[in-house]
Amino acid sequence: MKALVNSELLKLRTLPTWWVAGLAMAAVAVLLAGWNSWQAHTFMQPFEDYLAGAVLTPREDMSAEQVASMRDLWETQGDPGRIAATLYTSGQVFGLLLAGVLAVLLVTNEYHYRTLTATFLAAPRRGRVITAKLVAVLITSAGLWLVATSVGLVVGGIFLSSQGAGLGLGSGDVLGAVLLNLAAYMVWGVFGFGLGVLIRSQTAATVTAAALYFLSSVVVAFAFQAVHDLLIEEDWVLQAQVLLPGVASQIMTTPGELFAGAPAAWTGAVVLLAYSLIGGLTGTLLLLRRDVT
Amino acid sequence: MTSPAVQDAPAPADGRTLEFRGLSKRYRDRSAVQDLSFTVRPGRVTGFLGPNGAGKTTTLRMLLGLTAPTSGTATIGGQRYRDLGQPLRTVGAMLDESGTHRRRTGRDHLRVQCAATGLPARRADEVLDQVGLARAGGRRYEEYSLGMRQRLNLAQALLGDPPVLILDEPANGLDPEGIAWMRALLKGLAAEGRTVLVSSHLISEVEQTADDLVIISQGRLVAEGASRDIAARVRGESRVRVRSSRPAELAAALVAAGATVTDPPAEDGPLFVGGLGTGAVAALAAAHGGELYELTEDAPDLEQAFLRLTQGKAEIR
Numbered sequence: 001m002k003a004l005v006n007s008e009l010l011k012l013r014t015l016p017t018w019w020v021a022g023l024a025m026a027a028v029a030v031l032l033a034g035w036n037s038w039q040a041h042t043f044m045q046p047f048e049d050y051l052a053g054a055v056l057t058p059r060e061d062m063s064a065e066q067v068a069s070m071r072d073l074w075e076t077q078g079d080p081g082r083i084a085a086t087l088y089t090s091g092q093v094f095g096l097l098l099a100g101v102l103a104v105l106l107v108t109n110e111y112h113y114r115t116l117t118a119t120f121l122a123a124p125r126r127g128r129v130i131t132a133k134l135v136a137v138l139i140t141s142a143g144l145w146l147v148a149t150s151v152g153l154v155v156g157g158i159f160l161s162s163q164g165a166g167l168g169l170g171s172g173d174v175l176g177a178v179l180l181n182l183a184a185y186m187v188w189g190v191f192g193f194g195l196g197v198l199i200r201s202q203t204a205a206t207v208t209a210a211a212l213y214f215l216s217s218v219v220v221a222f223a224f225q226a227v228h229d230l231l232i233e234e235d236w237v238l239q240a241q242v243l244l245p246g247v248a249s250q251i252m253t254t255p256g257e258l259f260a261g262a263p264a265a266w267t268g269a270v271v272l273l274a275y276s277l278i279g280g281l282t283g284t285l286l287l288l289r290r291d292v293t
Numbered sequence: 294m295t296s297p298a299v300q301d302a303p304a305p306a307d308g309r310t311l312e313f314r315g316l317s318k319r320y321r322d323r324s325a326v327q328d329l330s331f332t333v334r335p336g337r338v339t340g341f342l343g344p345n346g347a348g349k350t351t352t353l354r355m356l357l358g359l360t361a362p363t364s365g366t367a368t369i370g371g372q373r374y375r376d377l378g379q380p381l382r383t384v385g386a387m388l389d390e391s392g393t394h395r396r397r398t399g400r401d402h403l404r405v406q407c408a409a410t411g412l413p414a415r416r417a418d419e420v421l422d423q424v425g426l427a428r429a430g431g432r433r434y435e436e437y438s439l440g441m442r443q444r445l446n447l448a449q450a451l452l453g454d455p456p457v458l459i460l461d462e463p464a465n466g467l468d469p470e471g472i473a474w475m476r477a478l479l480k481g482l483a484a485e486g487r488t489v490l491v492s493s494h495l496i497s498e499v500e501q502t503a504d505d506l507v508i509i510s511q512g513r514l515v516a517e518g519a520s521r522d523i524a525a526r527v528r529g530e531s532r533v534r535v536r537s538s539r540p541a542e543l544a545a546a547l548v549a550a551g552a553t554v555t556d557p558p559a560e561d562g563p564l565f566v567g568g569l570g571t572g573a574v575a576a577l578a579a580a581h582g583g584e585l586y587e588l589t590e591d592a593p594d595l596e597q598a599f600l601r602l603t604q605g606k607a608e609i610r
Contacts, residue, residue: 007409014401015394114392117359118402118449121386122409124358124375291360 004123004132005139012106012140021102022147029091029148033155036086043078044163050074082255084168085177087156089253091148092181096249099141099185100192100209106137107196108205116292126288134193134280141189145182177255180265184253187269188213190276191245197283212245220244221259239263248272308370308383309335309456309488311356316365318351318512325351326512328365333490333507335456338483340503340520341492344603348512349492350389353461357386369457381410385450386459387443393434399445400430406452420448425474439466447475457488464498476502496599510603533566533574534591539583540564546581547574563587 012018042050051059051070059067076082110116123129160167168174192209199205220241228237241247242263251258252268311333318326326348333339343349354360356367358374369377369384377383393402403417421430424444429437437445443466450458460479464472479502483489493499499506506523508516516523532555537543544554544564552574553567566574571590578585 003411004409007405010401010405010408011394014397014405016396109394113394115394117388117392118406119409120359121357122381122406124377124380289361291354 001128001132004128005135008132008136009139017105021098025091025095025098025144025147026151028094029151030155033087033090033152036090037155037159040083040087043074044165047071047074080165081168081171081173084156084160084174085255087159088149088152088174088178089181090152092184092253095144095148096184096188097210097213099144100188100213101206102140103137103189103192104196104205104209106133107193108200108202111200112202120292130284130287137189137193138186141185142182145185149178180253183269184249187272190280191272194276194279194283197287198279215244215246220247235261242267242271245272245275310370311488311490312368314366316352316355316367317363318355318360319363324512329509329514331507331514331517333488335488336483336486337504338479338489338491338502339505339507340499341490341507342496342499342599343494343509345494347509349509350461353459353492356459379410381406381453381455383455384457384459385453385455387446387450387461387463389461389465395435396433398431398433399426399437402434403449403452406449410453412453416452420451423451424448440468440471443467458482460491462492464493508599508602515602532591533569533571534563534587534589535566535574535578536563536587537578537583537585542581543578543583546577550577565591
């Protein structure tokens with residue numbers, strides 16, 4: 001089994017894909033960690049400075065309610081644990097998609113370049129090949145997470161130190177967020193794997209992965225809100241958004257509630273894993289039986 | 294179809310004999326292989342012949358576990374491919390459609406296979422050297438010519454130094470020099486006691502190399518045996534071609550002598566005579582006068598034998 005996993009990883013390492021993906025991941029993580037640092041900086045100022053910078057209305061013209069709501073925001077966003085967690089998970093928005101796409105490629109390359117014949121000649125027990133691929137996908141996803149997290153730790157660490165703030169690495173919440181991030185990378189890897197096995201066409205699978213990932217936008221939220229308000233005024237309508245992979249992913253990784261009444265974070269993970277299992281198992285069963293051409 | 298040549302062959306070495314028994318493959322609307330049974334023995338080159346679409350590749354892919362047979366079995370030393378402990382060390386396969394990622398180098402492609410089977414990575418360089426690609430190993434697959442791709446395919450088959458080699462149309466894309474080289478290599482591998490099964494749609498390609506022939510057409514076995522037996526069987530059907538200034542008289546005399554004369558003579562056309570040798574025909578012609586313009590033995594070569602055996606069955610389905 002170890003030999004098969006090595007072989008799968010070697011397939012990735014003998015192509016430019018791995019370093020292109022790694023560099024892209026690092027570059028995006030640097031940019032987003034910088035952006036997150038800039039954001040954090042505004043919330044880490046004393047409240048009066050923050051208010052002056054964030055609102056154009058002069059302080060004396062603001063109502064007490066307005067000031068209170070701004071203070072709320074400043075307190076939530078300025079929470080040191082939250083800031084550290086955001087910094088250390090920088091690049092996630094891109095990294096999850098990349099993990100999914102790399103997994104798609106790892107599977108569909110075999111069809112696209114007709115290498116499945118060679119693969120199955122070397123290892124005719126197809127179930128073992130598929131398991132090895134899944135392990136390779138998990139390792140690849142973890143690798144991307146490691147790149148992004150390292151960048152986040154370096155950039156975030158420098159920023160926090162410059163602000164005289166602690167790194168927050170001892171905090172359970174911060175570590176929890178970092179590990180949850182790892183889980184998210186892996187879940188998207190497995191999700192991409194399932195898509196690839198099921199769809200087989202490289203282009204179609206990649207496009208589907210990206211579409212499902214980005215199908216979490218305001219458009220979706222608006223559509224569900226409209227159904228909720230106009231047709232079925234039940235909470236489950238809004239909560240059903242979690243069934244879209246992109247939304248599930250956001251629910252899983254966003255600290256606090258993504259929207260009012262959103263289901264708990266774990267439901268997001270469960271939804272994504274369920275899709276991965278369905279796609280992966282269906283695809284695997286087909287692959288085990290189908291003739292290789 | 295036992296023949297003296299087959300009896301001369303070394304006793305089947307363990308794990309090296311290929312057995313096809315009642316092998317069939319049906320696709321939804323057509324039958325690709327029907328009830329195919331034959332044996333391929335070690336220490337010999339066996340040519341696996343048939344026109345395009347006869348089912349050669351499907352048969353080989355069933356042996357290699359890539360395609361599931363509808364019924365029947367194909368085994369290597371009595372085992373199915375997927376039950377072989379170390380498939381690449383037992384069977385090396387060079388398939389027509391085997392691919393490689395175009396951005397991967399030839400050497401890396403082989404190393405991936407090495408890793409999967411637990412072979413040392415240096416085997417990649419050794420087989421590249423063996424097929425004459427030592428210097429091209431570091432180049433990407435997309436830069437390879439068709440001939441180089443075939444050589445890389447062959448290198449992949451040799452990776453595990455296997456006692457059994459299965460080669461599907463190995464001469465495709467090779468230049469004459471490459472074909473000669475391939476023939477010598479296959480003969481050498483068989484001489485080492487390996488089982489070598491080579492498919493081709495051109496008998497001329499395997500005629501000089503193959504000790505045994507298995508000929509299929511439309512998914513069915515047409516002939517199986519030692520090449521020279523098949524050739525001899527065909528030569529038994531040889532005819533004498535003769536042209537004379539008095540064809541009608543000659544034809545009558547030949548028939549009277551017990552020969553068969555196939556084509557009724559046109560004004561000046563040749564006669565095709567079966568059942569008599571050139572000497573007998575010449576003697577009869579001399580006895581009946583007239584001038585002899587032509588007298589040759591019309592012995593079909595293997596190519597013609599092949600065409601005759603697979604005649605009318607070559608249409609693409």
